[in-house]
Amino acid sequence: MAEISEKPTRGRRSKIDLLPPDVKKLLDELLRDGRNSQQDVLEAIHDYIDQQGLPDIIKPSRSGLNRYATRMEAIGKDLRDVREVSQALVGQLGDKPTGEVSRLILEIGRTQLFKAMMQASEDPEAEVNIGMIKDAMLAAQRLESAAMQSHKREKEIRKAFADEAAAAAESVAKKAGLTSETVSNIKKEILGIA
Template identity: 35%
Template sequence: MAHRPSTIDRLPAEIREAIGRLRDHGKTLDEILDHLRSLEIEVSRSALGRHVQSMEKVGERLRRSRAVSEALVRQLGDAPESQTARLNVEIMHSLIFDLLSLGEGEDEQAVAIQALLRDPKALAMISEAVERLTKASRHNADFIEQVEKRAAARAKTHAAKAMDAVAKEKGISPDTLAAIKAGIFGVKVA
């Protein structure tokens, strides 16, 4: 069975945006209805109520996603490449979860999502998205490992050079220096 767009969904985009702006400014349903009537647009209070409720659900999901994203950025520290990749993975996880959980219920949106989930092409696309998400996660983990190895190698090289300079300044023997380096860097002394 085909899903018909709601009365509000059939309105021009600028009218729907105006409804959103009015609601954002704290206007009640009745105030929004009065405004629409002044523009000679007739919609039922219940249709407007369903639309506003749907907008609020979407807004809540966006606020939740934004909060998750901000929390992730704080946790990830100063690795911009890693942040972006990990954020994308988390956002995709969240979107797929939201899609599946939105399909519960009997409102228009849930019915539309249930129909989408019965579509073999849609399911294939969701499966492909999950597969790509898994690959992206593995790729990101490999990337982080490579970056950490390069950083550790640079740190060891820098530390070894600093140790050589201090050892020379303090008159430490090459054998003692080699033993210290072996103890610190985990390298066997020859």
């Protein structure tokens, strides 16, 4: 009879990957909370599995939990690094507008990047679809550029409208006999909304 290896083989999902979604969610939450030791997390997960009446066979081992936690921490570090770079780039853009579609594409890009990092951490020989991520980022860049142009044009239109309204208000105010100071204040108020 052939001996069954305890070592995971390439392509086989880990016991933690096979946990029911509610158990996996609890596990991830407990691991994210830095106050919990891995032993505390393991005990809490085993207790939860018992409370739910699930079979003991799905209980993760200490070493399996450690491998999973180590993998998640490595991916988390990579994500934090990506986020820091993204924030630095966004900081350079300042308060330029971002449209909803552009945000959606950026989020898709982040998600795909996360999946690629997960896949690379699990199987270094796996093929990662960098082309799709690159295309999504390029589309986001183009949408961002279009959104900025639209925002710039909208500001120009608002300013032109405010200038016309201020000129009309000044004319009416002078005809009504208002003081030049009052006329100036009205004009400033109108131009301040542009």
